[in-house]
Amino acid sequence: MSEVTSPYSTIKVHPNDNVVIVINQGGAPAGAVLDDGITLVEAIPQGHKLALSHIKKGGEVRRYNEVVGYARHDIQQGSWVSEAVVDMPTPPKLADLPLATRAKPNVEPLEGYTFEGYRNADGSVGTKNLLGISTSVQCVAGITEFVVKLIKQTLLPKFPNVDGVVALNHTYGCGVAITAPAAIVPIRTLQNIAKNPNFGGEVMVVGLGCEKLSPSRLLEIDEAQTINLLPNSDAAKMLQDHVVSLQDENHHGFQDMVDHIMEMAESHLERLNQRRRETCPISELVVGMQCGGSDAFSGVTANPAVGIASDLIVRAGGSVMFSEVSEVRDAIHLLTPRAETVEVGKALLREMQWFDDYLSQGQADRSANTTPGNKKGGLNNIVEKSLGSITKSGNSSIVDVLSPGERIRKRGLNFAATPASDFICGTLQFASGMNIQVFTTGRGTPYGLEVAPVIKVSTNSTLGKRWHDLIDLDAGRIATKEITLEEAGWELFHMIIEVASGRQQVAADKLGLHNDLVLFNPAPVT
Secondary structure, X not given: OOOOOOOOOEEOOOOOOOEEEEOOOOOEOOOOEOOOOOEOOOOEOOOOEEEOOOEOOOOXXXXXXXXXXXXXXXXXXXXXXXXXXXXXXXXXXXXXXXXXXXXXXXXXXXOOOEEEEEEOOOOOEEOOOEEEEEEOOHHHHHHHHHHHHHHHHHOHHHOOOOOEEEEEOOOOOOXXXXXXXXXXXXXXXXXXXXXXXXXXXXXXXXEOOOOOOOHHHHOOOOHHHHOOOOOOOHHHHHHHHHEEEOOOOOOOOHHHHHHHHHHHHHHHHHHHOOOOOEEEEHHHOEEEEEEOOOOOOOOOOHHHHHHHHHHHHHHOOOEEEEOOHHHOHHHHHHOHHHEOOHHHXXXXXXXXXXXXXXXXXXXXXXXXXXXXXXXXXXXXXXXXXXXXXXXXXOOOOEEXXXXXXXXXXXXXXXXXXOOOOHHHHHHHHHHOOOOEEEEEEOOOOOOOOOOOOEEEEEOOHHHHHHOOOOOOEEHHXXXXXXXXXXXXXXXXXXXXHHHHOOOOOOHXXXXXXXXXXXXXXXXOEO
C-alpha cells in the first residue's frame, strides 16, 4: 500500500530550525496533518511560520539557524508563530564582531561571457542611451517636466538611437543647510548621478540662478573659478554646453527659456545618437541588488537565487552592489567575516554605526523598517527580514564599502550603504554607478526606473502568476520544486546579460512604469 502524503507543504531552511513556513496558496487549515505527522492547532497563512516542536516561554525561535525571536509565552507544536507571540532579539554589538576572518572563496573565474553595451569616453559602459536633464534646485522642476514632454514629442523621433530623455528632478538645492557636514550626501549623489554611464556624459543642468547649490558645483567646477572665467576655458565651455540658468538676463519670457533648453538638448541628442552598442566584457556591468515588499519566501527563493547570480557576475569579473543598511544591521555578524580586508570590515561597522546614530536622532530604530505588508507576508520582525535580505549578496568576499552616494571604486561585491526605501536605495545605487538593477518582491510592487533597466523577481508563484505581466522572473518555482536555486540563479544571470544588451525589455519598461529618483538628505533644511 503506497504512503499517502499531505497536500500541505512547508519549507525548513536549516536542520536546526524549530519553525517552517507554509508554501500552499491560501495557507493550511487547523487540523491539517503534515508529512512529518505534525497536526496544526490553528490555521497558518501562506508564508507564515509554524512551530515544529513545543517552544517554552522565553525560548529561542530559530530560522536560518539564527535566533529570530523569543517566545512571549509557551508555543505549542503546530501553532502559528506570529509576530504577536515573539519578542525581537537585540542587534549584534558592533564592537564584538570578527573582521575579515573568512578565507576568500576558491572559485574558478567565469570566462567567455559578454554583453552589448554603450562604451563611454571614460571607459564606463551604459546599458541604456539616455539624455538626462538634471536640476540644481526644485524651483525649475515644472520647466524641466514641460521640456522633457516637448523633447519626446518633437526631437526624439529624429534620433532613433537614443532610448529616451529623463528629467532628474529633486527637492534639494535651496532652503537647505548647504554647508552642513551631512549635505555632502545629496550633493555628491547629484554629482554622481550625472556621471552614470547610461547618460554617456551628456547630462544637462537647468538652474534658476539664485539657488545655494550652483550648477557649476553639480558639474564639479570650482565655484571660485566661475567669477572671472576666460571665454575659451574648459570650464566656460562646460557651462555653456551643459547649463541653462533661467534667471539669465538674455531670457525674455517662458518661451525663450524653453527654446534655449531645446536648442541645447538637440546638440546633446545629436552626440548621443552616434553611440552604438558594442561587445563589452562582463567586467563593465554594475548590477544593483535590491528588495521591496518582501515576504517570508524572499530569503528562501528569490534572494538566494539573486545571490547565486551575484556570485556568477563577480566570477565573470563584474560588479554587484547590495544595500539597505537597516536590512543588514541585524545580520551584520554574518557579513563582517566576509570582508576582504580588516579595513573593509571596519567600513561596514562605520556605516552601521552612522545609521544607528541617524535613526536615534530621529527617535527611531531599525524595528521601524518592517512594514505591514512584510508582516502579512510572514516576516515577524527586522531580524528575520535581514537574514533573508543579505542572501542577495551571495558568497563572494566584500571588496569595498560605499557611503551614501559615493561612486563605485572596485570591481567585485560592494556594499553600498543606503536606507531601505525602494526609491532612495535605487537612486543611491544609480549614483554609485549601477547600470542595471535586480529587484525582488513577495508582496508585489510596480517599482521601476527609467534611468536603468529593473528586472523584477517574484519570491512566490502566487504573485508571479497574478502579476504575470509585471514580473520578469518567477522564483516561486523554487519553493514548488519546479526549478532548483542553482537553475534560477543561472536563469537570472543570463537574463541580466540579455537585458543589459538590449535584447530583452523588462516589464516596467514595456509598460512605462517608472518611479522618480528620490534623494537622501540627512542634513538640516532651513
